[in-house]
Amino acid sequence: MPTSTIRSETLKFEFQGRQFLARPGQSVAAALWAARETVLRTTAVDAAPRGFFCGMGVCFDCLVTIDGRPNCRACQIPVTDGMVVTRQQGTGTPTSGGKP
């Protein structure tokens, strides 16, 4: 995790129960990539790891669960402060997890 100067505009978010930082405007995928978290989901059939592929919202490979909502494209969604992101397994299940 980056530990350089934490400026007031740095955002905090959670991934797999751990705290991560992002710069305002940064996508979920980019913030995770910066922290070398490259497995964003595992697939339904092979449980194979998938990452960041097209970067433009076309391939639907970077699907994560954000604040309980599955199938969110991590490359398209900017991080917000307090966001709870989980690695999606298979087709994903909506959960009540997320922001209180």
Add this chain to the structure above:
Amino acid sequence: MSTSVTETAAASSPRVVVVGAGPAGMATTIALAERGLSVTVVDQNPRPGGQIYRFPAVASITPGQPDRGGTLRQHLGEHSERITYLSEHSVVGIYPERRLGLCGPDGFRILDADQLVLAPGAYEYVPPFPGWTLPGVMTPGAAQQLVKSQGVAPGRRVLLAGTGPFLLVVALALHEMSVQVVGIVDTLRRRDAFWKLPSLLADGKLLKQGLDYVAGVRKAGIPLMTGHIVTRAEGHGRLEQVVVAPCDADWVPDHDRSRPIIADTLCVGYGFVPRLGLAQLAGCELTPTNLPGGWIPVTDSWGQTSVPGVWTAGDGAGVAGAIVAELAGQLVGLGVASSCGAIEAADAERSAEPIRERLHQLSRFRRGLDSLGSPRPGLSQLADESTVVCRCEEIRRGEVDAAISSGSTTLRSLKVATRLGMGPCQGRMCQPACARRLFDLGVNTLEDAGPPTFRPPLVPVTLGELSGLTGPDDSIPPDQVPVEPELAEGAREADTTP
């Protein structure tokens, strides 16, 4: 612009909608606004620019100089009183009479258009090869976006592979950001380029630009492996190494001479596929080509499709790059303005003449580049039986080939037989390569293999979003066009904040 013309346009007030705010969409919008027409622009991104002129998502990154995208954004801003800008909106469906279904931050809404301009752009063509689903394998465009818009290095040791000048552009962008580029692998052999020189010389400026990229790559000390192809990506849970082999003119690799290259990131792309979904939902007639993606909408000399009142420009109308996209956007702008009566047909003709001349000149250069880069049969032989070809549904090459042996000869029948293309990407990733596979196996022509079949919603929408439907009569709040100067100012402020 005379007042009378503006008034004529305002009197009939045609509802003009431009979908996509890349170079083509921006140029169309500017051309229309300059002629007094009001335009609603719909775009997926927070700011205009498209993929090529993407505005940095992170404020501390300043856009590259000189940035043509910045100039276009500024022109858009100058016409902001005529432009309703719907950022972060996706078109999920197009219904008869040019009725659009949009999904945005406030949910689902309907938007009606008298004149509809489609400028959806293109995405990268990546046919399947063993290991291509591993995290760490991405498109060159994705890597470029990470460094230039997000301020993130895609990896520590990056290999670029595929074909075309875009690989060089991305390599240089990565190098500038101090990312180690371990090489560029291009299927093109130097001697092939020689034969295309006459057509490439048709545009000296662009040829020089290309040669400058090559010089830049050499100066950066990045190894350029021409006449080579990536045959597989390997790693446990993520990319660790890439296997590269020399290839012949048909891009068939010589596996006996293959060698591994250690890399944690592979950026691979073999050209671009036009985004056809919108044109297809609008009912536009498509025509097959020999380029990646295979199909483009049929248009007249202005960019009007087979459906009256539906126009298209830019890479979505046939991949030709940003310069051509901008010119084609200007042409569509003239065509739409003329059919709305905002300008005389003779004026439109006169203004179109120099644009068409330049486009003609550029098309010779493009044909040279296209014939160099158009996919060769070796590319569709890289996947083995167990390689996933449909990334969404995890359909393997073996399953597809079995379906072909049992009589599937079209994309449609492959879809029914295997679920190929039935995932959330709707076949954008797998179908162009599968059509090519049918062709290379001699099973079908590209034409009869059929175009991909898109269905609404083009992007997944929840029932909740659909139920929050707002009707066409609800007024759309006029968003400000997010122009450059304001943002640049904001960026500076953010930077000086202690």
